[in-house]
Amino acid sequence: MSALRQWLAFGTGVGIEVCEQELKVTIVRVRRSAVAVIGAATVTDYKNRPAAEWGAELANFLRQVGTAHIAATVLLPRRDVIVRSVLVPGVSDRDLEPAVRLQIDSLHPFSEDEVYFSWARIDKTPSVLVGIARHEIVDQFSSLFAEAGIKVAAFTFSAAAIYSAVRLLGKPPADGFVVLLEGEREIEVYGESPARPVFSATFPPAGSRALSLAKSELRLEPEAEPVSFAGLLPKPSVSPASHDPENPEFVRNAMPYATALAGACPWLSLDGNLLPVEQRRASSRVRLIPTFALGTILALLLVALALQSRWADGRYLGLLQHEIRRYEPQARKVNTLDKAIADTRNRTQSLDDFRRRAKYDMDALAEITKLIRPPGWVGNLDMDRQNIQIAGEADQAAGLLKSLDNSPLFERSEFTMPITRTPSGEAFRIRAVRTVTNVAPPPATPGVVKK
DSSP: OOOHHHHHHEEEEEEEEOOOSSEEEEEEEEETTTEEEEEEEESTTTSOHHHHHHHHHHHHHHTTTTOOSSOEEEEOOOOEEEEEEEEEETGGGGGGGHHHHHHGGSSSSSSSGGGEEEEETTTSSEEEEEEEEEEHHHHHHHHHHHTTTOEEEEEOOHHHHHHHHHHHHHHHOOOOEEEEEEESSSSEEEEESSOOSEEEEESSSOOHHHHHHHHHHTTOOOOOOOOOOOHHSOOSSOEEEEEESSSHHHTHHHHHHHHHHHHOOOOGGGGOOSGGGGGGGOOOOGGGHHHHHHHHHHHOOOHHHHHHHHHHHHHHHHHHHHHHHHHHHHHHHHHHHHHHHHHHHHHHHHHHHHHHHHHHHHHHHHHHHHHHHHTTTTEEEEEEEEEEEEEEEEEEEEGGHHHHHHTTTTEEEEEESOOOOEEEEEEEEEEEEEEEOOOOOOOOOOOOOOO
C-alpha cells in the first residue's frame, strides 16, 4: 500500500446490504491504516413493515452513533444486477465512455430505456467492469429509502464493493483467488486472476460445479481452493461482537462491511454507482473541507487579482495622462493646421465651382437647343443652380418630357401649364431639375485632437 493511498484512506461509511427479508447495516470509520466498526444493526421484515416505521428506527440508530449526516451506500441484491467484464484494448481513458456505450446494448436483454448502468476501468488493465440494473429495480429501492427518510449516496453491486474493499488497506493475492458467497437463493462466485481481473457470476446452490466453472474462467489451477472472503477484508481494530473476525458471524456480515468500506473512501473505490446522478445525496461533511478550502483560496486569488488589476489600470492611466500632457502642444498645432487646410480647401473648391458654373450653364443651353429642334423655339428660359424652366412652342410638345428625362443633364421634368394649341404648333411651359450643379459638397472637416 503506497504512502499516498494510506493518507487518502480517510472517511466514514454506512453500508446497507439488501437481503430477502432484512437490511444489514454496518458503519465503519477508516483512519489511515486502521478500520473501526462503530455500529451495526439489522432491519427485519422491511418489506412488510411501513417504511416510515423502520426508517425512523434506523435514523435514530444513525444519530446515536453520530452518522446521521452520512449518506448510505446500498448493496443491491446480486440477482438484480447484471455484471459484465468488457475488454477494450488500446482505448484511452478519454475515449473509454463512448467505447463502453457502444457495447452496452449487447450486454443485457432489455431495451435501452429500461436500464441504468455504471462502468469503471479495472486498475490500469484494458478491462472495464460494467454493472447493469433495470429502472424498475433501482427506482423501487430509491423510492423505498426515500420514503424511509434514509439518505442514499450510491446503489452498488457486489463485484465493485468486493474489489474496492479488499484493496482499501491491503493487497489481494497476486496469483489470483476465488471466493464463494452463499446467498439465500444462489451462490455468487467472485474471483480475480492475472488472466481475468474480475469475475463475478451466480450459480444454483450446487457449489462444486460453480467452483470448477469459476476456476476455468479465471485460468486457475484445478487444485486451487476457494479462500475466505472475510479473510481478504481488512481486520477491524474495534468492532461489536457481530463483526469480530474471530466470531463466525463475521462471515455473514462481510458484505455490508465491504460495502461500508467502499462507501467510506469512494475516491479510492471502483465506481459502481447505479443510482442516477440527480438522486444521489451528499455524504460526509468532512469531504466538504477541501471544497471550502479551495473556495477560500479561490476567493482570495480573485480579490488579489481585482486589486492587482485596479493597480495596473491606475498605473497605466497615469502614464497615459503623462504622455497626453507631453504631446498636447503638438496636438494643438496639428489641430490649427488642419483647420487652416480645411478653410483653404473650401475656398479653392468654391473658386473652382464658380469657374465651372459658366460651362455648366452653356452645356444646359446647348442641350435645350439640341432637344427642341426647329421649327420649335424657346421664348423664355429661367435657370438657377437646381432647376430650369422653359416656355416656347414645338410641333409635338408632349414628347419633350421624355426627351428631357433621357438627357443626362435633366430629370423629373413636368409641364407647369397645360399644352395650348397655337396656329404654328403647341405652346408649352416645362420645369425640370438639373442633375449637374456647379457647387460640389464641401469636404469633411478633419477630426480635432482633443484632450
